Amino acid sequence: MTSVADQISAPLSAGAGVVPLAKAPAIARPTERELRLDLFRGLALWLIFIDHLPQNLLTWLTIRNYGFSDATEIFIFISGYTASFVYGRAMREAGFVVATARILRRVWQIYVAHVFLFTIFLAEISYVATSFENPLYTEEMGIMDFLKEPDVTIVQALLLRFRPVNMDVLPLYIVLMLWLPFILWLMRRSADLTLGLSVLLYAATWQFDLHFSAYPNGSWFFNPFAWQLLFVFGAWCAQGGAQRMSRIIASPITLWICGAYLLFAFLVTLTWYVPQLGHLMPKRLEQWMYPISKTDLDVLRFAHFLALAALTVRFLPRDWPGLKSPWLRPLILCGQHSLEIFCLGVFLAFAGHFILAELSGGTGLHFVISISGILIMSGAAWMFSWYKHSADKSGRAKAAAGNADLAGGGA
Amino acid sequence: MKLVSGAFLSVSLLAGFLAAASAHADDAASNAPAAAPACEVPDYLLSGDVALPKVAEAVKAGGPLNILVVGSRSSAINAGAPEAAAYPGQMLTALKEKLPAIEVNLSVEIQAKKTAEEVAPGLAKLVESKKPTLVIWQTGTVDAVRAVDPDDFRNAVDAGVVALREAGVDAVLVNPQYSPRTESMISPSAYLDNMRVVAQEQEVPLFDRFALMQKWSEDGAFDLFAPVHGAELAKQVHGCLGRALSQFIIASAHPKPAQEN
Numbered sequence: 001m002t003s004v005a006d007q008i009s010a011p012l013s014a015g016a017g018v019v020p021l022a023k024a025p026a027i028a029r030p031t032e033r034e035l036r037l038d039l040f041r042g043l044a045l046w047l048i049f050i051d052h053l054p055q056n057l058l059t060w061l062t063i064r065n066y067g068f069s070d071a072t073e074i075f076i077f078i079s080g081y082t083a084s085f086v087y088g089r090a091m092r093e094a095g096f097v098v099a100t101a102r103i104l105r106r107v108w109q110i111y112v113a114h115v116f117l118f119t120i121f122l123a124e125i126s127y128v129a130t131s132f133e134n135p136l137y138t139e140e141m142g143i144m145d146f147l148k149e150p151d152v153t154i155v156q157a158l159l160l161r162f163r164p165v166n167m168d169v170l171p172l173y174i175v176l177m178l179w180l181p182f183i184l185w186l187m188r189r190s191a192d193l194t195l196g197l198s199v200l201l202y203a204a205t206w207q208f209d210l211h212f213s214a215y216p217n218g219s220w221f222f223n224p225f226a227w228q229l230l231f232v233f234g235a236w237c238a239q240g241g242a243q244r245m246s247r248i249i250a251s252p253i254t255l256w257i258c259g260a261y262l263l264f265a266f267l268v269t270l271t272w273y274v275p276q277l278g279h280l281m282p283k284r285l286e287q288w289m290y291p292i293s294k295t296d297l298d299v300l301r302f303a304h305f306l307a308l309a310a311l312t313v314r315f316l317p318r319d320w321p322g323l324k325s326p327w328l329r330p331l332i333l334c335g336q337h338s339l340e341i342f343c344l345g346v347f348l349a350f351a352g353h354f355i356l357a358e359l360s361g362g363t364g365l366h367f368v369i370s371i372s373g374i375l376i377m378s379g380a381a382w383m384f385s386w387y388k389h390s391a392d393k394s395g396r397a398k399a400a401a402g403n404a405d406l407a408g409g410g411a
Numbered sequence: 412m413k414l415v416s417g418a419f420l421s422v423s424l425l426a427g428f429l430a431a432a433s434a435h436a437d438d439a440a441s442n443a444p445a446a447a448p449a450c451e452v453p454d455y456l457l458s459g460d461v462a463l464p465k466v467a468e469a470v471k472a473g474g475p476l477n478i479l480v481v482g483s484r485s486s487a488i489n490a491g492a493p494e495a496a497a498y499p500g501q502m503l504t505a506l507k508e509k510l511p512a513i514e515v516n517l518s519v520e521i522q523a524k525k526t527a528e529e530v531a532p533g534l535a536k537l538v539e540s541k542k543p544t545l546v547i548w549q550t551g552t553v554d555a556v557r558a559v560d561p562d563d564f565r566n567a568v569d570a571g572v573v574a575l576r577e578a579g580v581d582a583v584l585v586n587p588q589y590s591p592r593t594e595s596m597i598s599p600s601a602y603l604d605n606m607r608v609v610a611q612e613q614e615v616p617l618f619d620r621f622a623l624m625q626k627w628s629e630d631g632a633f634d635l636f637a638p639v640h641g642a643e644l645a646k647q648v649h650g651c652l653g654r655a656l657s658q659f660i661i662a663s664a665h666p667k668p669a670q671e672n
Contacts, residue, residue, distance in 0.1 A: 054594050055625075124595070125596055128592070128593075134592075134637070134645070135488055135641070135642045135645045136485075136488070136588070136635075136645035136648055136649075137485075137590050137593065138484055138485070138489055139483055139484035139485040139523075139552050139553070139556075139588075140485075140556065140588070140597060141593075142484075142524065142553065142556045142557075143556050143596045143597050164596060165594075165595060165596055165597065165598045166595065166598075214558065216557060216558075217557060217560070218557075218559050218560040218561075219560050276454075276455045278455070283611070286611055287612060290604070290607070290608045290611070291565070291608050293561075294601075295601075353595040356636065357592050357636055
């Protein structure tokens with residue numbers, strides 16, 4: 001991550017006073033992409049897809065089975081990083097108003113994507129409601145009750161207050177992006193102060209139980225007041241924080257602490273999946289530790305993500321030749337078109353569920369569905385980038401203006 | 412070259428994880444008592460180190476053992492099946508077989524479409540009127556369907572368990588069913604976790620209906636995915652659950668002296 005920071009810090013220091021000077025090289029020499037970000041965002045998208053399918057063989061490959069944090073943390077952190085990188089530069093070059101307008105355009109895209117997914121969800125649930133009559137699950141079918149008052153439900157969905165299962169990430173992303181202009185504005189004054197305020201807000205969330213209310217009751221599954229910490233932390237890293245942390249990351253003490261913590265998390269997780277080991281856990285520890293809240297981004301989860309990230313940055317250098325290999329290409333391509341691929345993933349998970357339910361398929365079919373989903377996502381990502389390339393070629397002049405969105409892989 | 416070795420390393424790591432996972436699965440299978448019908452109950456879902464003192468006392472004294480089941484719709488089978496076919500009734504039959512010398516009574520209180528928060532305040536009154544030795548409280552499903560705030564849910568279950576303890580009865584918690592077909596619409600995990608937390612904090616046995624049904628589904632004992640009509644599957648599952656619950660109660664009333672390590 002040091003090298004990313006190097007690359008970003010140059011325009012940052014120059015950009016403060018001499019805008020035209022900083023602008024010129026940025027356009028002349030398109031900044032080289034940070035492929036590790038794309039790689040891990042792609043990985044997060046694949047993992048989110050697999051986690052949304054029912055439990056199966058591939059589920060054992062997802063990181064949530066080996067520690068506290070999961071793909072959502074990776075996704076939000078990288079989103080914060082790239083958003084800050086891309087729109088931060090837009091703000092330096094074109095000013096607050098233009099950058100804000102661009103961010104709002106992005107927010108609108110995400111919102112439309114969310115509504116599109118909700119429509120698909122409605123279609124699925126309505127179908128299941130009419131075809132499923134297992135008396136064993138009479139009670140679970142209560143989920144269909146909201147179909148009885150579509151007037152309320154659909155309006156609440158448009159207001160982002162009614163969010164069915166597996167559709168929680170985009171609303172969180174929308175709220176975080178809405179805060180982004182303010183975050184970036186503040187970061188131009190003092191990045192550290194911004195991060196400090198973010199930590200304060202996180203602490204206040206736990207202290208005062210801040211939350212977004214949801215419909216019909218309860219609150220948002222991903223509490224934006226808590227999850228903003230990861231997003232802002234990502235933004236802070238992109239604004240030079242990563243460079244300043246490089247010495248800490250390189251120190252052997254950090255290595256040992258991270259390693260030990262990851263091992264601890266792994267052992268704890270093991271007791272969830274191998275209940276025979278449950279009695280080995282000290283009661284005191286259990287009572288102190290549980291529940292590990294995903295809604296409010298438990299400190300244990302955040303620390304687990306930090307440990308993972310520190311080790312990744314340490315052992316996977318920016319110039320690792322593998323990043324150019326054709327084998328990792330599908331992951332990187334998926335990461336470069338995150339919004340499209342995320343939506344496709346949620347849709348494919350719905351579709352996969354549906355096929356499994358209709359064909360009452362076994363493990364074999366399950367495996368086939370998971371693999372085909374990943375292939376479809378990769379194929380789509382390849383197509384998107386092919387299209388973008390050819391569109392770029394035909395419209396050189398236009399591309400220069402839209403380039404900010406491309407550089408970070410669409411924040 | 413470096414890349415190839417890197418890829419090889421990660422593949423072999425993954426293979427290691429998988430091998431470890433399946434080895435554990437084998438252990439579990441070989442440890443479980445052989446034979447029995449398709450729906451066997453693995454030991455680790457039974458062995459509670461948490462005791463049911465009042466139940467143990469009642470059994471020792473030669474009865475009667477009065478059981479009250481408080482639950483939502485999933486504690487009953489509708490669609491024309493008799494009440495005895497649901498898991499509380501099946502549990503009663505199994506308990507009578509296992510404790511032939513003792514009088515066992517059952518009453519079932521179905522509170523359809525009520526969340527834990529709505530049921531908990533009434534528990535003390537129910538105990539007063541039915542005078543049970545043991546209350547089996549099945550909850551969590553309605554909360555998951557309505558996506559109640561998980562913290563509120565935990566507080567409600569906690570309050571309910573405390574009320575039962577203060578009323579001087581033993582309590583067992585029963586969590587939601589495993590329902591693969593609605594998995595993309597209802598997310599039970601937060602409610603399962605929070606029930607486990609309350610069970611741990613209050614030292615109350617938790618009958619893990621979810622894990623049991625999931626295991627049976629994975630073993631192929633039942634096809635819980637199927638959109639079957641008719642009550643046959645439901646009756647079979649409830650029969651298995653009832654027998655498992657009776658085993659669970661007897662095991663919790665006589666906890667093993669010490670877990671051999």
